[in-house]
Amino acid sequence: MAVEYTCCESGFFIHILVIIFLVVFAGLMSGLTLGLMSLSLVDLEVLAKSGTPHDRKHAGNVTNYFYYCLIRTNTVSN
Secondary structure, three states: OOOOOOOOOHHHHHHHHHHHHHHHHHHHHHHHHHHHHOOOHHHHHHHHHHOOHHHHHHHHHHHHHHHHHHHHHHHHHO
16 A cells, blocks of 8 residues: 655655645644643633733633634644
8 A cells, every 4th residue: 555656756745745744733733732721711811801901802812712723723733
């Protein structure tokens, strides 16, 4: 079932680029998920309730939508 590629065909380079892109994308999503998970939900709730209007808006968006998007994208990329 193995596919043989010669060194200088275009299909070889396309596969190498796709592999590199997928590995970098999976690493990026994992890093973003880890960074987001390091935020405490208590801190986000405090910002949502007592921060500036700008902070309230963004803290609410993070707790509602950003978790779902990052975790779903991380799952798809892996």
